[in-house]
Amino acid sequence: MDGERNTALGEFLRARRALVRPEQVGLSVDGRRRVPGLRRDEVAWLAGLSAGYYARLEQGHERPTRRTVESLKRALCLDESGSTELHRLARPTVGRRSREQAGRVSSTVLALLNDWTSAPAYVLDWSHDVLARNALAAALHSRFVHSDNLLRMIFLDPAGREFFRDWASTARAAIRDLRQATAHPGADERGLRELIGELSIASPEFRRLWAGREPRGTIAYGSHFFHPAVGELCLRTEVFPITSAPGQRLVAQPAEPRSRSADSLAMLGVTGSG
Structure with missing residues (x-):
């Protein structure tokens, strides 16, 4: 990350996973959940990522690859506008x-x-x-x-x-x-x-x-x-x-x-x- 944390990306990922219902992505719900939407480890599993790597993404300590971005789009059920925003935040230093x-x-x-x-x-x-x-x-x-x-x-x-x-x-x-x-x-x-x-x-x-x-x-x-x-x-x-x-x-x-x-x-x- 060139010494800079990507906090905006982390905030976006946290906000979007809170909007996804577990049953929406084929996960079973057992008992009362302590967080709305998906947990970190569930997003990581759905996107084919390690839980530690996904946690670092939300903390702003990693920049995802293009393939990771595509996986996150599917895991978080992003529409076109959400996908565009994810790409923008994931690559903040295109210039x-x-x-x-x-x-x-x-x-x-x-x-x-x-x-x-x-x-x-x-x-x-x-x-x-x-x-x-x-x-x-x-x-x-x-x-x-x-x-x-x-x-x-x-x-x-x-x-x-x-x-x-x-x-x-x-x-x-x-x-x-x-x-x-x-x-x-x-x-x-x-x-x-x-x-x-x-x-x-x-x-x-x-x-x-x-x-x-x-x-x-x-x-x-x-x-x-x-x-x-x-x-x-x-x-x-x-x-x-x-x-x-x-x-x-x-x-x-x-x-x-x-x-x-x-x-x-x-x-x-x-x-x-x-």
Whole structure:
């Protein structure tokens, strides 16, 4: 936890387990219970965690992994808004992690990103982790909880379906790129395996597409997006391999010059997250 206790996460977990009735999750109730809802050890058992580890989560001494967060969502019967809040509280230092990841991007590419002010642009690696963004991409992606990885943005994030207007084609294109990454000898095999496992557990849509056959022909990322501050956007997606860093790709999404989308991007750049 970098020396800081995550007390907000602990308060959230305690409050939410108090709302879950034991019979709601298949637990028998014998006699009078001293606490409302679930006990700590029951949440730990339902989530597949040790009682000690879960206790440290409630005390704010641990930061859960993504897989742990998914397990806690199921154990606490969280709805979409509760799940979003759990993800937000479990990862309170996303901004700092993004800056650490940006250290893996060369200063030349970072300078290019920062100088590119008319189009959202960002850098992906083999696992679709977003290593760096320019200011316009940060504003465009401001509604996402899972903003650190494009695949999580598409398949896991509550904002994904609204943001990616062409969700089906975008999802198929992302699956194609992920398949290509797993076949490349220079890719991070362990990281990809863990990501695929996480997505398979948490997203039925990903599981179905990953298990299916790859469609023939060209599969293009969608070009229609939505941001509540500026509305609909039509953006082209251009992908440039970074030859000095194998596996890294610069993704740029310009609008047609002098179009309504170009005006909307300019407005988004001024207003930030809206």
